[in-house]
Each structure stands twice: as C-alpha cells, then as structure tokens.
Amino acid sequence: MTNNNHMLPVGYMYKTVKTKPDWIKTHRVDDVYSVSCCVSTDFMDDWINQWKHNGYWLFNSAQDIEEIAKNNNISLKDMTLFFYCSYQYQWNELDKKWTNFEPDIAFETHIIMPDKAELQGYDVVSFIGENSAGCSPLSCNQMADKLIVNNHCLLNDFDETKAYIESGIFNSCEPGPYRILAVYRIM
Numbered sequence: 001m002t003n004n005n006h007m008l009p010v011g012y013m014y015k016t017v018k019t020k021p022d023w024i025k026t027h028r029v030d031d032v033y034s035v036s037c038c039v040s041t042d043f044m045d046d047w048i049n050q051w052k053h054n055g056y057w058l059f060n061s062a063q064d065i066e067e068i069a070k071n072n073n074i075s076l077k078d079m080t081l082f083f084y085c086s087y088q089y090q091w092n093e094l095d096k097k098w099t100n101f102e103p104d105i106a107f108e109t110h111i112i113m114p115d116k117a118e119l120q121g122y123d124v125v126s127f128i129g130e131n132s133a134g135c136s137p138l139s140c141n142q143m144a145d146k147l148i149v150n151n152h153c154l155l156n157d158f159d160e161t162k163a164y165i166e167s168g169i170f171n172s173c174e175p176g177p178y179r180i181l182a183v184y185r186i187m
Contacts, residue, residue, distance in 0.1 A: 011058025055103025121154025137173035
C-alpha cells in the first residue's frame with residue numbers, strides 16, 4: 001500500500017462490482033469501483049442494521065463482513081473486497097475550505113491493515129450526513145464523462161483529485177461535504 005501521511009485508514013467493504021452503466025458515456029470506463037453503493041452495491045442492503053461497522057461506517061476487518069455474510073446466508077464468492085483510506089480532511093463547499101472530521105465514537109474503530117492491497121485510484125464521495133458514504137459524482141453524476149478517469153471510474157492522482165474538488169467542479173452534483181477516498185483492491 002502507498003504510504004501517504006495525509007490518508008487515514010477507514011475500513012473494508014465487499015462489493016458486487018458492476019460494469020459501466022449506460023448513463024456513463026466515456027469509453028475509458030469498464031466497471032465502477034466507487035465507494036458509493038449506487039452502482040456497485042455493498043455486500044448487503046441493510047448491513048448498517050447489523051451494528052458491526054466502525055466509526056467511519058465501514059468495517060474494521062474483512063472477517064467482520066464475512067461473519068455477517070455467514071450469519072445471513074450471503075455468498076461473498078463473486079464479490080470484490082475493497083479497503084479504503086480517506087484524506088484526513090473533508091471539503092466544505094459552503095465555506096470553500098477543508099475541515100476536520102472524526103470517526104463516530106459510538107462505534108469501535110480498530111482497523112486491521114491488509115497484508116496485500118493494490119491502489120486502484122481515488123474516489124470523490126459525498127458525506128451529507130457525515131457518516132456513511134453517499135454518492136460519488138464520478139459515477140452517480142456522470143462526471144467521469146467530463147474528467148479523465150481510469151477504467152474503474154476513479155481518478156488516478158490524489159493532488160489532481162484535491163484540485164478538482166477545490167475548483168468547485170463538483171458543486172452542482174451532490175451536497176457535501178466531500179471526502180477523497182483511496183480505493184484499494186484486496187489481492
């Protein structure tokens with residue numbers, strides 16, 4: 001994993017990765033690795049009601065998800081396991097500045113780092129309730145058609161991603177605040 005002092009580990013999620021939806025027109029996208037569950041869905045619709053997530057509203061380990069899946073007769077066989085790190089600040093579009101955010105202290109947050117993970121790119125995600133991930137403008141709002149994204153509908157460069165947010169290019173997409181999440185695929 002890439003070591004970036006500005007990125008915080010925030011947790012894991014199994015997802016059913018979907019191919020590019022028809023509304024994304026760019027030929028660069030093959031599938032969607034977005035943190036949002038709007039296109040590539042989370043392993044379970046109501047995983048929040050299992051109350052096993054961490055303070056970042058993800059999971060501390062893959063084993064936590066696997067236990068929930070087993071208890072609910074959900075097969076993870078055809079799903080992809082992702083690990084996420086977040087930029088330590090979130091963008092407040094109203095004040096046009098980066099602000100701190102913290103994990104929800106009501107939930108235990110002790111993230112187990114993965115042994116082997118490969119960076120796939122960076123996603124921009126709205127956190128309107130400042131808990132679980134909302135939409136990703138890249139896939140949900142077709143910004144992938146306007147920006148240069150990779151084949152997984154993610155941006156390749158952290159500094160470029162940060163500059164896009166600061167430029168206001170996402171302001172007409174989803175309500176913020178916005179966070180930058182590094183998307184790692186567990187190998």
